[in-house]
Amino acid sequence: xxxxxxxxxxxxxxxxxxxxxxxxxxxxxxxxxxxxxxxxxxxxxxxxxxxxxxxxxxxxxxxxxxxxxxxxxxxxxxxxxxxxxxxxxxxxxxxxxxxxxxxxxxxxxxxxxxxxxxxxxxxxxxxxxxxxxxxxxxxxxxxx
Numbered sequence: 001x002x003x004x005x006x007x008x009x010x011x012x013x014x015x016x017x018x019x020x021x022x023x024x025x026x027x028x029x030x031x032x033x034x035x036x037x038x039x040x041x042x043x044x045x046x047x048x049x050x051x052x053x054x055x056x057x058x059x060x061x062x063x064x065x066x067x068x069x070x071x072x073x074x075x076x077x078x079x080x081x082x083x084x085x086x087x088x089x090x091x092x093x094x095x096x097x098x099x100x101x102x103x104x105x106x107x108x109x110x111x112x113x114x115x116x117x118x119x120x121x122x123x124x125x126x127x128x129x130x131x132x133x134x135x136x137x138x139x140x141x142x143x144x
Contacts, residue, residue, distance in 0.1 A: 005043045007033075014051045021051065029054050029068060062091055 011018045024030045030051060033041040050071070057067045066087060073084055115125040 003044070005045075005048065007041045007043070010043045010048050010051060013048055014055050016051075016055055024051065024054055027064060029064065029071065060091065061095070062087075066091075 005013070007018050007021055011021050014021070021030065025032055030047065033043050033047065036042050053071065053074070054067055057070060062070070070084060070087060073079065073081075112126045112129045115129070117123070117125070121127065
């Protein structure tokens with residue numbers, strides 16, 4: 001890997017597009033890079049690693065503000081990682097709650113598909129189930 005990389009090279013290594021790199025610079029997750037005499041952005045390996053950290057954290061659905069906090073903490077290598085563990089645990093709890101909701105959605109969709117016998121739209125159990133869903137947020141109607 002070269003000592004100095006272009007924005008295109010950095011984006012390719014991190015698996016994102018150039019606009020994403022610019023966006024992370026704009027919102028302050030990446031520091032503005034050094035510019036060449038021709039005003040082209042020049043990145044170092046350390047900046048690529050920082051971008052990869054951001055990309056991985058985004059894949060884990062950490063919010064940008066949380067990523068900013070994690071980056072600030074990671075810039076202090078002698079500090080305890082207790083805060084990072086707390087942040088990661090909170091994200092894990094969010095993921096677990098989301099999984100429970102998705103599992104409930106999956107069960108409901110599976111039930112709807114099982115009840116479908118094909119045939120005419122006028123007899124479609126899926127359309128009927130979707131139309132019968134309460135709009136007051138009380139949850140799905142009882143099945144059976």
